[in-house]
Amino acid sequence: MxxxxxxxxxxxxxxxxxxxxxxxxxxxxxxxxxxxxxxxxxxxxxxxxxxxxxxxxxxxxxxxxxxxxxxxxxxxxxxxxxxxxxxxxxxxxxxxxxxxxxxxxxxxxxxxxxxxxxxxxxxxxxxxxxxxxxxxxxxxxxxxxxxxxxxxxxxxxxxxxxxxxxxxxxxGAGQKTKVLNQAIVGVNYVLMAELLAIAKAAGIDPTLLPGSLKGGMADSTILQRIYTQMAHDDFDPPRSYARQLNKDLKAVRSFVETLRLELPVLARAIEQYRAYTEAGNEMQDGASVSRLYES
CATH class of the missing domain: 3.40.50.720 (NAD(P)-binding Rossmann-like Domain)
Structure with missing residues (x-):
């Protein structure tokens, strides 16, 4: 304080x-x-x-x-x-x-x-x-x-x-920096969802992954917190709403367009998150995008 x-x-x-x-x-x-x-x-x-x-x-x-x-x-x-x-x-x-x-x-x-x-x-x-x-x-x-x-x-x-x-x-510099923050967050939410899908398909216990990678180069707050939520299907009550991150990612896309940059990885992650959110999941937990990959 x-x-x-x-x-x-x-x-x-x-x-x-x-x-x-x-x-x-x-x-x-x-x-x-x-x-x-x-x-x-x-x-x-x-x-x-x-x-x-x-x-x-x-x-x-x-x-x-x-x-x-x-x-x-x-x-x-x-x-x-x-x-x-x-x-x-x-x-x-x-x-x-x-x-x-x-x-x-x-x-x-x-x-x-x-x-x-x-x-x-x-x-x-x-x-x-x-x-x-x-x-x-x-x-x-x-x-x-x-x-x-x-x-x-x-x-x-x-x-x-x-x-x-x-x-x-x-x-305005704060908001520009937040655009970069949300780009990192959005791409990683989708990446964590895909990581969970890979772990399940490979026969790896997905709940063990955060602990096994802790402290290594692949470790991150998003791995420890958001991936863990996904692995345990822990979305109720929502800690954040999908509509919020979807809104932020639309702002990321618009900002990137003003800079005339072509960023295919970012663009694909934004589209994946948009597809999940706008399929009636606006008020679901932001991490529940992992359900997009459930067969």
């Missing part, structure tokens, strides 16, 4: 999903006052016991905060929260927005200047890596982008929820 954080700093949070809710609980555990809003009001039950306060709109969150945070699903959501009816731009209050969402670099480049024109607020894009457990424990990884002075200003707050924070550059 950062000892530099001013506990009087009022934090706002829009988005109480699978990552937003544990972030709020972590902020509250660290003694920070937090005001929240979510499109589905029933999600407030996830954080009510922590002492978070409910607001009736994003605008009310903004006016009740010194630093407003967002953790929503995709470009349309970030634009609506910031620039829509009763959005941040319709109120005065927060001085900085921290965007924990995974959105496209293009959305950040479009929405951040519009919000600054309306409110004068600075923007830090701070997409996360690490699951809900890491958020709850204050151990997510953040790759951030923004003006250096602004990033320094919010660093004590970010340290409350993160074990690793790296400023990657100016506005």
């Amino acid at each position: 950062s000892d530099r954080h001013d506990k009087s700093t009022r934090i706002g949070m829009v988005g109480l999903g699978i990552m937003g809710a544990p972030l709020v609980r972590r902020f509250r555990e660290m003694g920070a006052p937090v005001t929240v809003w979510n499109l589905e009001p029933e999600r407030f039950d996830e954080v009510k016991a922590s002492g978070a306060e409910w607001a009736d709109s994003p605008a009310e969150v903004w006016s009740s905060s010194d630093v407003a945070c967002v953790c929503v699903l995709g470009d349309d959501a970030i634009e609506s929260v910031c620039l829509g009816d009763r959005g941040f731009a319709t109120a005065l209050g927060a001085q900085v927005l921290v965007d924990f969402s995974t959105t496209s670099p293009e959305a950040t480049a479009r929405v951040a200047p519009a919000l600054k024109d309306a409110t004068g607020a600075e923007w830090v894009d701070a997409p996360m890596s690490g699951g809900p457990g890491a958020a709850e424990e204050g151990d997510v990884t953040l790759m951030i982008g923004g003006d250096e002075k602004t990033c320094d200003k919010v660093m004590p707050l970010l340290d409350l929820v993160a074990g690793n924070v790296t400023r990657m550059g100016d506005l």
Whole structure:
């Protein structure tokens, strides 16, 4: 925990999903006052016991905060929260927005200047890596982008929820880095699913594989955690939703296209994940893509 954080700093949070809710609980555990809003009001039950306060709109969150945070699903959501009816731009209050969402670099480049024109607020894009457990424990990884002075200003707050924070550059650099992160994750989810299929076909006990490879060159967090889920068919309750990674991989594809790169391995993995997700599996655990390979 950062000892530099001013506990009087009022934090706002829009988005109480699978990552937003544990972030709020972590902020509250660290003694920070937090005001929240979510499109589905029933999600407030996830954080009510922590002492978070409910607001009736994003605008009310903004006016009740010194630093407003967002953790929503995709470009349309970030634009609506910031620039829509009763959005941040319709109120005065927060001085900085921290965007924990995974959105496209293009959305950040479009929405951040519009919000600054309306409110004068600075923007830090701070997409996360690490699951809900890491958020709850204050151990997510953040790759951030923004003006250096602004990033320094919010660093004590970010340290409350993160074990690793790296400023990657100016506005949008965090989201560009998250694209690379999700490319690694997406390819490896599909690779782990195919690895499981190979192990089963070869007559190898698939549950022994993570232990046998631990510490070697092939070891990874995804092997130890995600492959293990696949090998044990352990998908309920979902730790993440397939629709989220599918959305992220679509953003990876779009970003690669803007760079005019042809990357066949990445393209094939994205297509495999899309095929599984869009066959009615949007709300299944993200690791359940292994079922695509079941005969």
